[in-house]
Amino acid sequence: MPGSRAGPLAIIEASRYMDPYDMDLGCIPAEAGLHTITELSVLESTPESMVNTVREAVDKIVSDGRVPILLGGEHTLSLGGVQGVKDEADVYVTLDAHADFYDDYEGRRISHATVSKRISELVREVIIYGVRTLGWEEKEELDSSDNVTLIPLLSHGGEGVDTFLRKIEGKKVYLSVDVDVLDPSVLPCLGTPEPGGMSYREVITVLKEVFRRASVMAMDFVEFSPCPGMRSDAYTVARLVYKSIGYHILYSGKQDLRCGADE
Numbered sequence: 001m002p003g004s005r006a007g008p009l010a011i012i013e014a015s016r017y018m019d020p021y022d023m024d025l026g027c028i029p030a031e032a033g034l035h036t037i038t039e040l041s042v043l044e045s046t047p048e049s050m051v052n053t054v055r056e057a058v059d060k061i062v063s064d065g066r067v068p069i070l071l072g073g074e075h076t077l078s079l080g081g082v083q084g085v086k087d088e089a090d091v092y093v094t095l096d097a098h099a100d101f102y103d104d105y106e107g108r109r110i111s112h113a114t115v116s117k118r119i120s121e122l123v124r125e126v127i128i129y130g131v132r133t134l135g136w137e138e139k140e141e142l143d144s145s146d147n148v149t150l151i152p153l154l155s156h157g158g159e160g161v162d163t164f165l166r167k168i169e170g171k172k173v174y175l176s177v178d179v180d181v182l183d184p185s186v187l188p189c190l191g192t193p194e195p196g197g198m199s200y201r202e203v204i205t206v207l208k209e210v211f212r213r214a215s216v217m218a219m220d221f222v223e224f225s226p227c228p229g230m231r232s233d234a235y236t237v238a239r240l241v242y243k244s245i246g247y248h249i250l251y252s253g254k255q256d257l258r259c260g261a262d263e
């Protein structure tokens with residue numbers, strides 16, 4: 001289902017209804033200083049030029065000593081994000097219902113379905129958590145890759161979240177959250193919904209651990225595709241983004257905000 005291009009604006013609009021105070025953290029993460037830049041104009045461009053536009057924007061934000069937070073849009077934008085942070089991150093970590101590991105998809109090398117594969121050609125290590133459906137071609141590509149770890153969400157459990165969290169310990173991470181890692185009952189408005197996903201609470205618990213154990217250099221939230229007339233979904237994604245910002249502040253030492261003071 002198309003429509004993720006309307007995602008970023010819907011997330012920003014929904015964020016205006018959110019209480020800035022975070023009850024869990026006991027602080028106002030927004031006081032760290034959030035700046036929303038004007039939307040990048042990428043809609044009329046080819047995937048390659050979209051990736052370049054994102055790369056340039058992210059490169060500038062990282063050079064300014066800030067932490068880029070990208071809102072999608074298609075998952076393809078992560079390729080530009082990873083290129084923009086360059087060697088600031090050793091590992092690409094993604095939460096996603098899908099592996100996005102086709103070598104080409106419908107004749108395209110740069111696509112939402114190939115993005116993890118393309119990124120695995122750029123970074124030292126790729127870790128994918130939350131996958132619960134896989135194309136046969138993707139499985140073959142994954143089997144022949146030596147720098148990719150896939151930790152699926154299987155109906156019988158499997159290795160699970162402990163393995164995932166051990167793998168990211170101490171690493172410098174580019175974090176990509178494909179919001180379809182959430183169950184469609186939590187977030188129905190998705191490009192490619194897949195049943196058997198995580199609850200909102202499970203996702204924020206995992207994200208908190210990611211920020212605690214790893215250094216997150218940049219992050220993105222992708223593949224939200226707003227449904228007409230439904231606003232609770234955009235609010236859920238906005239809250240997820242703001243939670244992540246709060247966890248980043250909590251574990252990156254902005255102690256003047258006293259986040260987590262009661263923990």
Ligand SMILES: [Mn+2]
Binds near residue numbers: 096181192
């Ligand atoms: Mn996905």
